[in-house]
Amino acid sequence: MLRKLYDNLEEYLCFFFSAVMTLCLTLQVCIRTLTGDALAWTEELSRYCFIWTVYAAMCFATKRLTQVRITAQFLRASVRTRLAFRLLADAICIVFNLFVAWICFSAIADNFDFPEVSATLGIVKGYVEMVIPVCFVLASWRCIEVWIVNWRRGTLENLVNNTGEGDL
Numbered sequence: 001m002l003r004k005l006y007d008n009l010e011e012y013l014c015f016f017f018s019a020v021m022t023l024c025l026t027l028q029v030c031i032r033t034l035t036g037d038a039l040a041w042t043e044e045l046s047r048y049c050f051i052w053t054v055y056a057a058m059c060f061a062t063k064r065l066t067q068v069r070i071t072a073q074f075l076r077a078s079v080r081t082r083l084a085f086r087l088l089a090d091a092i093c094i095v096f097n098l099f100v101a102w103i104c105f106s107a108i109a110d111n112f113d114f115p116e117v118s119a120t121l122g123i124v125k126g127y128v129e130m131v132i133p134v135c136f137v138l139a140s141w142r143c144i145e146v147w148i149v150n151w152r153r154g155t156l157e158n159l160v161n162n163t164g165e166g167d168l
Contacts, residue, residue, distance in 0.1 A: 010060035010138075014053055021049035040120040048121075048128050055135035063142040065159070074160070082160035090143050097140040104133035 005012070024046040031039050061067040069089070074082045111126035118125055150156050 010056050010063060010142075013056035014060060017049040017053040017056065021046045021053065024049070044118060044120045051128070052131045055131050059135050059138045059142055062139040063146070065146060071160075079157050079160060083156060086160050087147075090147065094140045094143055097136040097143075101133035101136040101140075104129070104136070108133065 024042040028039055028042040028046070031037060031042075058067075071082075074085055077085075108126050108129050111129065112124065115124040115126060117123065118128070146159070147156075150159055
């Protein structure tokens with residue numbers, strides 16, 4: 001059960017947050033249509049769910065090797081050369097992700113020292129914003145995990161062959 005949760009975490013998060021966002025927006029439209037009034041908390045919750053969905057999807061794309069990459073310049077290179085450049089690109093991506101996470105953690109820590117409370121839900125916005133550094137760290141881990149899994153399987157060439165088999 002835990003393994004299934006770990007293997008599909010991003011998918012579950014995207015589904016959950018998208019479903020909550022859709023339900024909130026549907027409820028909002030129904031209430032506005034029936035009463036002409038609005039529910040402020042549904043707009044705020046749907047906004048937060050949208051943000052969380054986007055960052056969870058970033059991790060999902062990293063795990064499935066579907067993030068945007070420009071690889072045409074390496075098509076005629078050897079597999080070894082393409083792997084070297086892929087490793088360099090992934091290393092830069094990981095360093096960047098961890099840098100962003102570190103900056104975000106620092107900024108959000110200040111938000112907990114002087115908490116800003118959301119207008120309608122009454123929650124500290126720092127909890128909402130924690131999705132950003134957490135997902136950047138998770139995306140870095142998923143990138144490393146793809147390399148580890150393919151190295152153990154002996155299928156590193158799939159990371160550069162555009163076969164779609166290099167994912168987890």
